[in-house]
Amino acid sequence: MAEKTEVRFEEAERNKATILACIAVASTFLGWLSLGSGTLVAAVALVAMYLMTGDRYQWIYIWHKTAYRDLLGLRVLLITMFKIWMWERRGTTVVKRWEEVASWSPNKKAFVMGDRSLTFRQGDEFSNRIAWYFKRQGFKSGEVIALFMETQPEYVFIWLGLAKLRVTTALVNTNLRGAPLTHCLKIAGCKALIFGDEMIGAVKEIQNEIRDIPLFQFNSIERGETSTLQDTSPLASELSEMSSEPFTEVEPAKPRDTLMYIYTSGTTGFPKAAVITNIRFFLLPLGVHTSARLSSEDVIYDPLPLHHTAGGVLGAGQAIILGSTVVLRKKFSASNYWSDVAKHGCTVAQYIGEICRYLLAVPPAATDQAHKVRVIVGNGLRPQIWQEFVQRFGVERVLEFYGATEGNSNLINLDSKVGAIGFLSRLVSSVYPLTLVKCDEITGEILRDSDGRCINCGPHEPGLLLGKIDPKKAILTFSGYADKTASAKKMVRNVKKEGDCYFNTGDILVMDHFGYFYFKDRTGDTFRWRGENVSTAEVEGVISTLVGLKDAIVYGVPIPNVEGKAGMAAIADPGKKLDFSLLSKGIRSSLPAYARPLFIRVLPEPPLTATFKLCKKDLMEQGFNMGVHDDPMYFLDQKTGEYVPLTKKLYDDILKGVIRL
Numbered sequence: 001m002a003e004k005t006e007v008r009f010e011e012a013e014r015n016k017a018t019i020l021a022c023i024a025v026a027s028t029f030l031g032w033l034s035l036g037s038g039t040l041v042a043a044v045a046l047v048a049m050y051l052m053t054g055d056r057y058q059w060i061y062i063w064h065k066t067a068y069r070d071l072l073g074l075r076v077l078l079i080t081m082f083k084i085w086m087w088e089r090r091g092t093t094v095v096k097r098w099e100e101v102a103s104w105s106p107n108k109k110a111f112v113m114g115d116r117s118l119t120f121r122q123g124d125e126f127s128n129r130i131a132w133y134f135k136r137q138g139f140k141s142g143e144v145i146a147l148f149m150e151t152q153p154e155y156v157f158i159w160l161g162l163a164k165l166r167v168t169t170a171l172v173n174t175n176l177r178g179a180p181l182t183h184c185l186k187i188a189g190c191k192a193l194i195f196g197d198e199m200i201g202a203v204k205e206i207q208n209e210i211r212d213i214p215l216f217q218f219n220s221i222e223r224g225e226t227s228t229l230q231d232t233s234p235l236a237s238e239l240s241e242m243s244s245e246p247f248t249e250v251e252p253a254k255p256r257d258t259l260m261y262i263y264t265s266g267t268t269g270f271p272k273a274a275v276i277t278n279i280r281f282f283l284l285p286l287g288v289h290t291s292a293r294l295s296s297e298d299v300i301y302d303p304l305p306l307h308h309t310a311g312g313v314l315g316a317g318q319a320i321i322l323g324s325t326v327v328l329r330k331k332f333s334a335s336n337y338w339s340d341v342a343k344h345g346c347t348v349a350q351y352i353g354e355i356c357r358y359l360l361a362v363p364p365a366a367t368d369q370a371h372k373v374r375v376i377v378g379n380g381l382r383p384q385i386w387q388e389f390v391q392r393f394g395v396e397r398v399l400e401f402y403g404a405t406e407g408n409s410n411l412i413n414l415d416s417k418v419g420a421i422g423f424l425s426r427l428v429s430s431v432y433p434l435t436l437v438k439c440d441e442i443t444g445e446i447l448r449d450s451d452g453r454c455i456n457c458g459p460h461e462p463g464l465l466l467g468k469i470d471p472k473k474a475i476l477t478f479s480g481y482a483d484k485t486a487s488a489k490k491m492v493r494n495v496k497k498e499g500d501c502y503f504n505t506g507d508i509l510v511m512d513h514f515g516y517f518y519f520k521d522r523t524g525d526t527f528r529w530r531g532e533n534v535s536t537a538e539v540e541g542v543i544s545t546l547v548g549l550k551d552a553i554v555y556g557v558p559i560p561n562v563e564g565k566a567g568m569a570a571i572a573d574p575g576k577k578l579d580f581s582l583l584s585k586g587i588r589s590s591l592p593a594y595a596r597p598l599f600i601r602v603l604p605e606p607p608l609t610a611t612f613k614l615c616k617k618d619l620m621e622q623g624f625n626m627g628v629h630d631d632p633m634y635f636l637d638q639k640t641g642e643y644v645p646l647t648k649k650l651y652d653d654i655l656k657g658v659i660r661l
Contacts, residue, residue, distance in 0.1 A: 058513070062426050066514050070425040072414045077432060079290050084282055084474045088255045093278040094320065095163050095253065098124070099246075101323045104296070110319045111153040112344060113328040116221065118153040120323075125244035126154060130161025132242045133235075137192075137214075141166035141250055144188050144261070147307075148172040148181075148203070149196035151330045152220050155306045156316050158194060163259055164247045170261040170273060171307040177202050180270055182209045188261050188273045188482045196220055200229050207231075255279050255474075261482060262309055262405050272486050274406035275479035276313065283410075283475060284309065284403070285317030291412050292375045292399050294348060296323035301346040301373070303329040303337065309405040310352045310378065334358040338367040338393070346371070351378035354551065356389050361549040369394035377401070383419030383518075384541045385549070390416075402507075402517070406490070408478050409434055409467030409505050411517055420516040421509070429515075433476070435502070436463035436511055437495070441533050444506065444523030446492060454495045459513045462520050466492055466502035478503050508535075527556025527565040530594040534567055539595055543569055546586035547578060551606035553616045554597060557623040560655055567597035570619050572606035580634065580643045588641050598661065599624045600634040600643055626651050 087097070102110075106121035118126070139145065145162055147169050149155055159169035170188040172181070181202060185193065192214045195203050203215065207229075215232040228234050253259075255278045263271035288294075300318045304311030306328070318324040327344045329336075337359055341349055351359075355378070375397040381389065390398060402421040403410040411422020411434070424434060437454035438447045438461070446464060449455055457463035469491065470476040480487025492502045508520045520526075525536045536554040543552040551572035556565030571578060580600075587596050601624070607615045622628045626648065633646040635654070638661070644650075653659045 059427070062514060066423075066426065069415050069423065070427065073423065073425065074431065076287070076290050076412070076414065080283070080287050081473075081475060083286060084279060087282060088279060088474055091252070091255060093163075093253045093255055093257070094259055094281050095160070097282070097321045098160060101319075101321060104323055108323075109325045111156065111316075111326050111328055113151070113153055113330065116153065118157070123153075123157045123160075126239075127157040127161035127164060128244050128247050129239045129242040130158055131164040131247035133239055134162060134165055134167060135247070135249060136242075139165065139167055139191065142168070143191045144168045144170055145192045145194060146170040146172050146185050146188070146190040147194050148174065148199050149194065149218060150174050150198050150220075151306050151311075151328050152196070153328065154218070154220075156312070156320065158218070159260055160320070161247075163253070164250075166250050166253050166257070168258050168260060171263070171312060173263055173271065173307050174199065174202075174305065176271075178205060182206050183270045184263055184273070185210060185213065187270075192216060194218060194235060197228075200227070204229060253278065256477075258479070262307070262312070264405055272406075273482035275481060276309075276405075277477075277479050279474045279477070280479060281313055281317060282321060284314045285321055287410065287412065288314055288377055288399065288401065289318065289322050291401075291414055292348065292377060292397075294318070294322070294324065298324045298348050299344060299346045300324055300326045301337075301341050301344070301349040302326050303332045303340070304350055304352055308352075310350065314377075315350050334362050338365075338371055341373055342367060342371045347374055349373045349376045351376060351381065353380040356381045357385060357544060357549045360385055360389055360392065364392070368392060375399055379403070379421065382541045382544070384545045386418045402519070404505060406479070406481060407467060407505055408469060408476050408503050409465055413516075417516055419518055421519050422517050423515045424511070424517070426513070426515040433468035433470075435466050435468075435495070436461075436509060437466055439464040439508070439523070441508055441521070441523070441526040442528055446504075452494060453497070454492070457511070459511060462508050462510050464523065465505040465507050465509050465517075466495060467505065468495075469501045469503055525555070527567070529556065529564045529566060532592075532594040534595050539567065539569070539591065539597065542590045543571065543583075543587070543597075546583055546590070547571055547573075550578075551603075553607070553619060555616050555620045557599065557620070559661065561657055562661055566599065566661065567595065568599040568601065568619075568624060569597040570601040570603050570616075572603045574605055578602060584636075584642045596636060598636045599646065600636075602632045602634075604631070624651070624654075 102120040102124045107119050109117045110120045110123045111118050134145070145167055147159055159171065162169045170184070170190055172184050176184060190213060193203070193210070194216045195218070197217060197219045215229065216235040217228050217232045218235045257278060258275050259278050259281050260276045261273040262276055263273055300315060302311055302315030304315060306312040306316060316326055319326040327340065327346055329340060332355065373395060376395050377399040379401050381398060381400055386398070389395070398413070398416045400413040400421055401411065413420045413422050424432060436457040438457055439445060440447065441462060444464065447455055468476055469478045478491070480490065490504050492504050494500065495502045506523050508523060508526065509517045510520050511517050519537060521535045521537045526533050528534070534556070539554040540552050543554065544550065553570045555568055557568045558565055601619070607618070624633060624646065626633065626646065634643040635646045635650055637644050
């Protein structure tokens with residue numbers, strides 16, 4: 001992207017003389033009109049000279065190219081800020097807003113999944129039953145109950161019902177098992193666990209570890225009659241005895257009160273419980289709703305897990321606080337994505353992580369463009385496949401955004417700029433206080449000047465993204481995690497002046513001359529080899545394209561007595577169709593020598609998080625050690641540039657330093 005930007009500025013430089021000439025001609029003409037007076041000519045000439053000295057002409061060029069985009073961004077920001085301000089001023093919470101929305105069209109479908117749906121009235125009545133039931137069970141405001149259930153229409157109304165009781169819901173990732181699952185229940189201080197019948201095995205596995213936590217089993221309608229885990233309450237059947245009348249027996253919550261916990265899915269370590277306040281829940285769906293210019297008549301396709309921010313807040317929030325119909329799917333399916341969208345008449349669709357790549361990997365079909373989707377919303381669309389995706393599926397607009405569950409640093413791509421995750425105005429950057437600062441790309445350590453302040457990055461300089469924390473402004477607050485120690489680690493102080501505080505995103509981005517941001521890497525993912533920094537995200541994008549959009553995970557591995565880390569790529573190839581000859585050739589032509597992976601590991605299946613991100617923790621720990629797994633591995637022959645099988649002798653020679661790297 002940097003190259004294209006520089007070309008534009010070379011063009012601007014070439015046009016500088018033309019601009020000057022035009023101004024000179026105009027000045028002469030205006031002077032002639034003023035009956036020969038040279039005053040106007042001189043004045044215009046002086047202004048022209050001033051504008052064309054130094055780099056001022058570049059700022060004119062930037063303004064010319066970005067003015068419309070910046071005005072769009074300002075509109076979105078002002079509308080979002082105003083609505084959030086109004087809701088906070090009026091004391092509006094998610095529960096109060098839902099009551100308004102549900103009254104608009106009670107018989108309209110709120111959530112649809114397959115051939116089943118819940119209307120706004122039915123959802124409200126169900127949530128009332130939940131509130132009355134858990135009130136009767138003795139739960140009080142401020143307590144936490146975990147929700148461990150796969151996607152279904154009732155999911156959202158369970159946590160909404162608990163919110164009416166002012167009980168906080170911890171949305172637990174359904175992929176967790178054993179110790180990580182127990183950790184999530186304890187770190188949030190959960191007083192009870194609601195689980196779907198499909199989770200019986202996972203709950204039974206840890207039942208002895210959580211004996212002090214009451215269990216409530218919800219049997220889904222789709223599964224019919226199922227067995228009930230011992231020592232649990234059958235929630236679904238007991239709810240039928242409860243009143244569906246409005247629940248009004250507790251003191252109303254406040255806009256900045258905690259609504260729920262959402263666990264960061266991260267690719268390393270145990271999850272952390274991020275605090276989602278009522279205001280935070282408002283912000284994400286509203287920002288997208290305003291940016292995409294949606295209305296309550298839009299139908300949103302949300303095939304993402306509801307325990308995650310993208311699916312459960314940004315997607316489901318379109319129904320809860322904005323009145324749109326949201327179409328759910330229990331598990332994402334690449335082969336059914338577009339047929340689902342067409343079946344339900346969806347006008348907006350969501351994606352995240354590697355979903356777009358999976359959609360492209362499905363053979364072309366008649367359903368590819370037989371839909372009404374005008375905008376697709378999400379994050380993680382790789383630049384390498386962006387244009388191919390748009391052309392094949394006939395999507396009018398891509399609304400790529402950037403943000404973290406717990407963070408206050410949000411960006412959005414309003415004009416479908418290929419590869420960009422968002423932008424900031426170069427002319428009035430202070431409107432939204434995000435900043436890129438220089439850091440050690442390997443360790444993530446922030447670099448500071450002699451005064452102890454962070455050093456700002458210029459265009460095309462990779463840097464760590466920080467977002468200013470301002471408790472007085474709802475969109476700039478940072479609520480952190482249930483674990484306050486973890487919250488403190490995400491804050492950076494004295495960034496621009498003494499006493500200020502910023503949120504550390506942990507992401508390394510690059511900004512071009514026009515203010516567009518591009519994702520480069522997570523801090524810690526970048527590694528150094530042959531004196532150069534290697535971005536794993538960039539190499540992953542190249543390799544994935546070369547191997548037919550298969551999953552590719554790139555990371556650095558240490559080699560004894562060798563400086564830095566060598567690149568290694570793990571490629572999922574369940575069909576055993578990987579062509580190493582084509583891969584070698586493509587890598588040589590697409591990547592500089594220092595960025596070419598020395599090792600390739602072939603995986604039988606892709607290791608994915610619940611949010612369709614590639615998980616690399618275990619792969620990094622195992623490295624190229626032949627003794628810890630049975631997966632085939634290959635080594636880049638330094639003489640031929642081809643990948644050859646990593647044999648025991650070759651492995652030993654690498655460790656002993658016989659082979660020079």
